[in-house]
Amino acid sequence: MSRLSGLKGLRARRPSNQSFSWGHRGRRDGGGDPTAEPVIDVRGLTKHYADIKAVDGISFEVEKGQMFSLLGPNGAGKTTTVEILEGLRDPTSGEARVLGVDVRKGYGKIRNRVGVLPQDFEPFDRLKPREAVAYWAHLFDRTLTKEEVAGLIRTVGLADRADTLAMNLSGGERRRLGIAMSLVGKPKLVFLDEPTTGLDPGARRELWGLIRQLKSEGTTILLTTHYLDEAEQLADDVAIMNHGKIVARGSPADLIAKHGQGHSIVLAGAGEDGLSAVRARGVVAELQGADVVVQVPLASDMRRMLEKLASIDTPLNEIYTRRASLEDVFLNLVGARMQEGVLAA
Numbered sequence: 001m002s003r004l005s006g007l008k009g010l011r012a013r014r015p016s017n018q019s020f021s022w023g024h025r026g027r028r029d030g031g032g033d034p035t036a037e038p039v040i041d042v043r044g045l046t047k048h049y050a051d052i053k054a055v056d057g058i059s060f061e062v063e064k065g066q067m068f069s070l071l072g073p074n075g076a077g078k079t080t081t082v083e084i085l086e087g088l089r090d091p092t093s094g095e096a097r098v099l100g101v102d103v104r105k106g107y108g109k110i111r112n113r114v115g116v117l118p119q120d121f122e123p124f125d126r127l128k129p130r131e132a133v134a135y136w137a138h139l140f141d142r143t144l145t146k147e148e149v150a151g152l153i154r155t156v157g158l159a160d161r162a163d164t165l166a167m168n169l170s171g172g173e174r175r176r177l178g179i180a181m182s183l184v185g186k187p188k189l190v191f192l193d194e195p196t197t198g199l200d201p202g203a204r205r206e207l208w209g210l211i212r213q214l215k216s217e218g219t220t221i222l223l224t225t226h227y228l229d230e231a232e233q234l235a236d237d238v239a240i241m242n243h244g245k246i247v248a249r250g251s252p253a254d255l256i257a258k259h260g261q262g263h264s265i266v267l268a269g270a271g272e273d274g275l276s277a278v279r280a281r282g283v284v285a286e287l288q289g290a291d292v293v294v295q296v297p298l299a300s301d302m303r304r305m306l307e308k309l310a311s312i313d314t315p316l317n318e319i320y321t322r323r324a325s326l327e328d329v330f331l332n333l334v335g336a337r338m339q340e341g342v343l344a345a
């Protein structure tokens, strides 16, 4: 699968003969000009495989300079959507326009303006980053100067690994090399399909830094992920996908405000006895494992509720407050938690 994706990625882009400059800067806030055409415009898109509705009637648009995230479990339809937008798969029905072009008709015109990091990307083991970037550019009829190659490698933070065989790079370094390769055409739009899946937390954070840097340079980014914290940290706009459908859409803050039930207070380890004691004081609470959890929808009620709970005499390990996150949003909307891309009860 990974090799196949790599080849598909290879076909997906054909860099132009523009000279390199990392100077193009865009809006940092991801906000859009309401009169400008969206960079990506998807309407009623479906993709069916026999009886599987991999993509089941989704609509969204992505504005210039935005970081948009398709967030959902394995099998939700993220990659299928992205591959349609990369011009690699034909939709069953609906409309998809990228950079103003119908993906079914005019992809040749835009291929050189789109960068792709396919899911599970792995570079060639026996090439060094310096060679891999030059070779990749060459495959797309583009010759980079030594300085341009070095600049790209520096951009992704691999300057001191430029002459190490890819097989000896860490997982995070190989992914960063993949991002450097996706940038050989200086794309205005980049698709990153699960760029941090399988990486350790440190490597994930390093990649987040790189992705933020790309965005700050004005690149429009479509990021797929099954990591809720990743979408919450990086995205201006999130579409939560499940079973081929978009179940919610908005900025992380808006989704949390709308579907997240505000703040909560946790009486860690208070157990059944704690729950009874809290309820005896007329407070609505529930047991989550051994913890008693009290929802506090309005932040302004927080202090009063903390004082009330602190005065209850029941054994517990600690009291802490918790702000709703995309995890709560996801649980509320999908009815299950997600761990490593798999839905759990």
Ligand SMILES: Nc1ncnc2c1ncn2[C@@H]1O[C@H](COP(=O)(O)OP(=O)(O)O)[C@@H](O)[C@H]1O
Binding pocket: 049, 052, 053, 054, 072, 073, 074, 075, 076, 077, 078, 079, 080, 081
């Ligand atoms: N080429 C294919 N043939 C048949 N079914 C496919 C194909 N590609 C994807 N699917 C199915 O479509 C659904 C969505 O897959 P995918 O887009 O890869 O989801 P995600 O990227 O969110 O994990 C899954 O049920 C998957 O098994």
Ligand SMILES: [Mg+2]
Binding pocket: 078, 079, 080, 119, 193, 194
């Ligand atoms: Mg996928």
